[in-house]
Amino acid sequence: MRKTLKMTAMAVTLGATPALAADVEVLHWWTSGGEAAALNVLKDDLAGQDIGWQDMPVAGGGGTQAMTVLRARVTSGNAPTAVQMLGFDITDWAKEGALANLNEIAEDGNWGEVVPEALQKFASYEGQWVAAPVNVHSTNWVWANKAIMDELGLEEPQTWEDFTAALQAAQDAGYTALAHGGQAWQEATFFDAVVLSVGGPEFYQASMIDLDPEALGSDQMKEVFDRMGTLRGYVDDNFSGRDWNLATAMVINKEAAFQLMGDWAKGEFLNAGKVPGEDFLCFRFPGSQDQVTFNSDQFAMFSQGDGVSEEQAALAKAIMSPEFQIAFNKVKGSVPARTDLDASELDACGQRAYEDFKAAASSGNLYGSMGHGHANPASVKNAMYDVITAHFNGEYDSDTAVEELVTAVEISQ
Numbered sequence: 001m002r003k004t005l006k007m008t009a010m011a012v013t014l015g016a017t018p019a020l021a022a023d024v025e026v027l028h029w030w031t032s033g034g035e036a037a038a039l040n041v042l043k044d045d046l047a048g049q050d051i052g053w054q055d056m057p058v059a060g061g062g063g064t065q066a067m068t069v070l071r072a073r074v075t076s077g078n079a080p081t082a083v084q085m086l087g088f089d090i091t092d093w094a095k096e097g098a099l100a101n102l103n104e105i106a107e108d109g110n111w112g113e114v115v116p117e118a119l120q121k122f123a124s125y126e127g128q129w130v131a132a133p134v135n136v137h138s139t140n141w142v143w144a145n146k147a148i149m150d151e152l153g154l155e156e157p158q159t160w161e162d163f164t165a166a167l168q169a170a171q172d173a174g175y176t177a178l179a180h181g182g183q184a185w186q187e188a189t190f191f192d193a194v195v196l197s198v199g200g201p202e203f204y205q206a207s208m209i210d211l212d213p214e215a216l217g218s219d220q221m222k223e224v225f226d227r228m229g230t231l232r233g234y235v236d237d238n239f240s241g242r243d244w245n246l247a248t249a250m251v252i253n254k255e256a257a258f259q260l261m262g263d264w265a266k267g268e269f270l271n272a273g274k275v276p277g278e279d280f281l282c283f284r285f286p287g288s289q290d291q292v293t294f295n296s297d298q299f300a301m302f303s304q305g306d307g308v309s310e311e312q313a314a315l316a317k318a319i320m321s322p323e324f325q326i327a328f329n330k331v332k333g334s335v336p337a338r339t340d341l342d343a344s345e346l347d348a349c350g351q352r353a354y355e356d357f358k359a360a361a362s363s364g365n366l367y368g369s370m371g372h373g374h375a376n377p378a379s380v381k382n383a384m385y386d387v388i389t390a391h392f393n394g395e396y397d398s399d400t401a402v403e404e405l406v407t408a409v410e411i412s413q
Helices: 032-046 062-073 088-095 103-109 116-122 146-152 160-172 185-207 220-232 242-254 265-270 312-320 322-332 349-363 378-392 398-412
Strands: 001-006 051-054 081-084 130-131 142-147 176-179 256-260 280-284 293-294 298-300 364-369
Touching: 001 322, 032 051, 032 265, 032 312, 032 322, 081 088, 088 298, 088 378, 103 312, 116 130, 116 256, 116 364, 142 242, 142 265, 146 160, 146 256, 146 280, 160 176, 160 220, 160 256, 176 242, 185 220, 185 256, 185 293, 185 364, 185 378, 220 378, 220 398, 242 256, 242 265, 265 322, 280 349, 293 349, 298 312, 312 322, 322 349, 349 364, 378 398
Parallel strands: 001 051, 176 256, 293 364
Antiparallel strands: 081 298, 130 298, 142 256, 142 280
């Protein structure tokens, strides 16, 4: 009998008939061209095991909408069996006892030896593996249109001053200097990188992870908001509500010079037939070259009763196999969650990212991204979002933003 892996997304009616025992429902939000192409790798992998696939993807970068629907599904007694999740969302569900124990699969696959502790923090809870990490995305990247840089005689910027000079040169030449979509999580992606560039890893740890009130209210934090205001000056007037992949398309189509975005953006370049080093360039946000801020897409398995179902086990094993980790991340733009692989098949940006990731993991410079739910729980993240976006849209000056950030974080905890 052919088994069916049914991937169900937000379009599923909340009162839908629960999945049969042989089915695995998965909520996910990979909907852009590059993401859909990457998802096909998993689809093909499972097809090779005679597991079918019915795909109903979710729109909404960052997964906020997916998490809202997930809560409604669970409340209605119709939990999916697997869900794409990020960071503290996994921890929150694990605390509720909603996730299946994957320890036997993890032990067989030696996950504990090949997945860095920074990722295990989210893939496991109180000694129990509850999710399979698909990848590692790093968020402190800049993407550049090489033709524009060559035309303007620009080199890869090494400092904040270099970067603002390049932005100004692109704007003076008639290009949109910085492609951006006006969504809170995108502005928070900016913020992560700027915090690192202003104060380095110690300041990032103190402010974004430890939530130290002195760091949050410091002169350094005012400088962060000042620099956010500078970046706002290089964004076009039509940025509000723009999806991230449409901003990436501006760089691809030579409408914009730069984009500050996680390395899922690379998937869009690759999907458009662009070649790293020839058509586009990738480099760390100036001032954060030695650090990696990350998020990690993981599939959390929801408990369906006793043990892990055969289909859940097949999905988890497929995700963590070395062959899949390389094949998937070649397309997605991310790097493998495992540190023991030969990355020679990855492109130039991918190889650079994988080496950065491994080096950061071993040196203690791998930091969970605040903007992508890997520094603090959603309540804190969302409180920061509100202040960052309000400042970016001109509602607060930098001094006021610092005061509001301290208050918002205090209230959110």
